[in-house]
Amino acid sequence: METMDALLTRRSIRKYLPDPVSRDLIENILKAGMSAPSAGDEQPWHFIIIDRHDLLEKISEIHPYAKMLKNSPAALLICADPETPKFKEFWVQDCSAASENMLLAAHDQGLGAVWIGIYPAEKLVTGIRDLLNIPEQMIPFSAIAIGHPAEEKTGRSRYEVSRIHDNLW
Template sequence: MDILETIKSRRSIRKFENVQVPEELLEKILEAGRWAPSGLNNQPWRFAVISDVSIREMFSQLTHYSRIVASSQILIAVFLDTAVSYDRTKDVQAVGACIQNMLLEAHALGLGGVWLGEILRSSEQINKILGLSNNLELMAVIALGYPAESPKNSQRKELKNLVIFRK
């Protein structure tokens, strides 16, 4: 798939089939995240991969989007490892690039995913559930699975309205 076509056709998927995601596809998604750019190549992202139904259920109780979390087949909690951080802004941007890489790879593999941010208000509980140290700061939870919906086309602003300087 052409990369621009992949970018343009990716949509947030919030309903998933009850079909297990093969481990080899999950590894490709994590690998795509691993290859995101980062300042000084510090690779500040860390992943918690949750397929266990009971843990997914606990996570679902920590967000207004419990239906999405509970119906997903895999959750990837993405953390910023503050122990390796050298510049917060650059490191947060790197984690965002990592998440985008994983969402694009999931789409290219025929899977659906959604980047959940509202769950960040429960970051302390998530670290506690997973037994993680405080130097791991939750940045997002990605819900993954085979799509059980076909989202509408998305509109974007005209490029001429977004470019503020060109010379």
């Protein structure tokens, strides 16, 4: 898939077939996440592969907007170490870039995926940290539900000329 095609056709997919996602596909998605730009090349991220149904179900109970995890064969959790030495104030942007790369990689491989925000909602951060035994200094930032899509959505243009300003507002 060409880059612009991936960017313009990627959609949030929330319905999945029960088929498992292969470890090779998951590793490709993780490679894409780790290839994201980060401030000072600090790479403040850590990732948790979640493919146990009981954990996916519990996350869907903790997070009111993660109900699709009940029927997702897998999810990838992006966590941040906000104490990276040089550029710790940019970890949100860094993990956002990794999340977007992962969504595009999933789409490129024919998988469906959806971004599930966690940070900065403290109740969600704490609940998921406790459930998955994440060290206290690490912050669960976002999760990406992934699976073979059970729904098809076509790309749609989001280009909006009224939001473009030349040189000054």
